[in-house]
Structure formats: structure tokens, C-alpha cells
Amino acid sequence: MSSDARRGTGSVMCALLLANLAAWAWAATMLGAAPALLGAAVLAWTFGLRHGLDADHIVAIDVVTRRLMQAGRAPGLVGLFFSLGHSTVVLLATLALVMLPVPFWLERWHVAGGSFGMLVPAAFMLVAVMANARMALWQWRALRQPAPLPPAPSTGFVSGRVGRWIGRSWQMYPLGFLFGLGFDTASEIGLLGMAAVHAHHGLGLAGVMAFPLLFTAGMALVDTLDTLLMCRAYGWGMRSGRRAVAYDLGISLVSLVAAAGIGAIELGQKVGDAGASVLTRGLMVAGDHFAALGAGIVLVFLALWGGAVVISRRQANPVTPTRDKAG
Numbered sequence: 001m002s003s004d005a006r007r008g009t010g011s012v013m014c015a016l017l018l019a020n021l022a023a024w025a026w027a028a029t030m031l032g033a034a035p036a037l038l039g040a041a042v043l044a045w046t047f048g049l050r051h052g053l054d055a056d057h058i059v060a061i062d063v064v065t066r067r068l069m070q071a072g073r074a075p076g077l078v079g080l081f082f083s084l085g086h087s088t089v090v091l092l093a094t095l096a097l098v099m100l101p102v103p104f105w106l107e108r109w110h111v112a113g114g115s116f117g118m119l120v121p122a123a124f125m126l127v128a129v130m131a132n133a134r135m136a137l138w139q140w141r142a143l144r145q146p147a148p149l150p151p152a153p154s155t156g157f158v159s160g161r162v163g164r165w166i167g168r169s170w171q172m173y174p175l176g177f178l179f180g181l182g183f184d185t186a187s188e189i190g191l192l193g194m195a196a197v198h199a200h201h202g203l204g205l206a207g208v209m210a211f212p213l214l215f216t217a218g219m220a221l222v223d224t225l226d227t228l229l230m231c232r233a234y235g236w237g238m239r240s241g242r243r244a245v246a247y248d249l250g251i252s253l254v255s256l257v258a259a260a261g262i263g264a265i266e267l268g269q270k271v272g273d274a275g276a277s278v279l280t281r282g283l284m285v286a287g288d289h290f291a292a293l294g295a296g297i298v299l300v301f302l303a304l305w306g307g308a309v310v311i312s313r314r315q316a317n318p319v320t321p322t323r324d325k326a327g
Contacts, residue, residue: 009076009228016080016221020045023217027210037207040194044211047191048218052083055262055293056121056179057223062301063128063255064166065230075231077169079223085176087216093192094212098199118266120178125263132256139249143242191215226298233305247308254304258297265290 023045031037051057061079068075166172191211199208234251268283286293 012076012080012224013228016217016224020217020221023210023213027214030204030207030210037198037203040198041210041214044191044194045214045218048087048215048220049222050291051086051215052219052222052226053294053298054290055258055297056125056266056290057082057086058226058294058297059128059255059258059262060121060124060175060179061172061223061226062230062297063131063259064172065227066234066251066255067131068167068169069231069234071167073168075169076227077224078172079225079227080220081170081172082176082179083216083220083223085173085178086180087212087219088173088177089180090191090215091209091212094195094209095205097192097196098205098208120181122263122266124175124179125259125266128259129256129263132252132259136249136252136256139245139252142245143249229298230301233301243308243312247304250304250308251301254297254300261286262293 024041027038027041031041057079061082064082065075065078068078166175195208195211198211199205265283265286268279268286
């Protein structure tokens, strides 16, 4: 990573830490010292951290980060813009809960928007599966051919027709917004329910909005950290040589399996609402643990990166056995 990139990364992280501190300062000012309200504020922030680890977040951010790097574009703000788009839905929904005197509108929206909110991530995962399958096929063929390596495919997620939708980091904002329309995770539903309860008990708009602001700050922090970690992991594979191609093949396969699994879970949850089989029940249970699945995906990526670095260093600096001197 260049010095300019490191400075940019440091600036982004400092800005996010300041944003989290500002959100907590707002919460402390608006909520006062009431233990129940401060406890709810901690829960809202924790909801944001947890939501940033959801598996669909991880896969979407990682796929776009990798494709932007392959196109020679800066992906450092992919996770930040995705989380801002996602949290915009939460902020608007919280405002509506406080300001619109229409009972049970959130329940009706969850029924009406749930299908759309699930189909968008599922469709994106299908695109990710096709893109990673194509790249993995080229990488496998490249490894089986003698040197020199054939050129990488010129069309893909970023350079192809679909990639025109997301060719810059800021274009993740509308995708994050679409991902958030379904209110299909426990953290979002819990946050909105908590905001509605406190609004009903007389907490003003400024105080209620502290909850989604903390949620946004926590989610943006985790999603941006995921982007920066994947930039480092993918950057190692941008080198030339067969070893780098083998590493990239491992990354493509992990990303392919993750995208296929998350897409199946998204569709399985929708099908399970109509009539659950053993398979759909299993997918619905997996959907209830999206944060754990997301953390597992990140750990697999990092383990693959760490293993590749260790193997590379050992091969670059082989240990030569020493002979015992004759006594």
C-alpha cells in the first residue's frame, strides 16, 4: 500500500472515530443521565456494529471492493457508502415512526417491502456468483497452462455491462439503500421498535434520533473496516506470477460459495414464509445468524491471506539444514 493510500486510510478511520464520538455526544446531550435511555443507546450502537457484520453486507462490499481494485480504481470508501445508503432507510423510517400518526404502518411495510428487500440482495448475489465463477474459471485454466500466463478476461463485474452500475465507491450508496428497504434483520427491527417505544413514552424527536445515529455510526465503522481489510488481502493477490493466481483462485472460490449461500438464504427465507420444508427451515435458521456468518466469511478471507503470506515468505527464504560437525 502506497504512502498516499495509507494516509487516506488513516484519514477515513479518524473521521469515522470522530463521527462515533459525535453520535455519542449527541446521545449524551439529548438523553441525559437516565440509565434506561443510555442503556438503549448502547444497544442501538451495538445493533449497528452487529448489522455491519451481516453476511450480505460482507459479500456485497467484498465483491465490489475486489472488482474495483481489478479495474484500477480506489475502493476504500465502498463500505462507507454502502452503510450510509443502508442507514438512510433506518433514519427515514425512524422519522416516520415519530412524525406520522399512522398506526402499524411499519408492519404493513415489512410485509409489502419484504419481497423487494430480499429480491435485491438475492439478485446481487446471483451477479456475484456469475462474476466469481467466470474469474475462477480463467484462474483455473491459467494455472493449468505453461508460462506465460494468458491475459485476464477483459469483461467482468466492473468492466462489463453490470459493472457500469457500480464503477465508483459512491455508487454503493443506492445499492445499500435498496438492501435496507426490506427491514429483514433483527437489528433493524429491534432498533425501530426501541425508537417507537421511547417516542410513545414522550421522548422528543431529537432524543429518538440519537438511536439511528448511533446505529449508523457503528455500522459505518464496521463496514469501512471490512473494506480496508479486504483491500489489504486482495492487494496481495494483485501481484504477478502463478502463486498470486493460485491465491486469487482461492479468493474467487470463497467469494463464489459465500455469494451462493447468502443468495440461497435470502430466497429460502422468502419461500419459507409460504410453506417451510426441512431445507427452507434450515435456511431461515441460518438467516437468523447473519452476523455470525459474516464474521466467519471475513475470518476465512483473512486466514487465506495469512496462509498465503506465510507460504510466500517461507518459499522466498527457505531454511537450509545445517550439518553437524564431525566430532
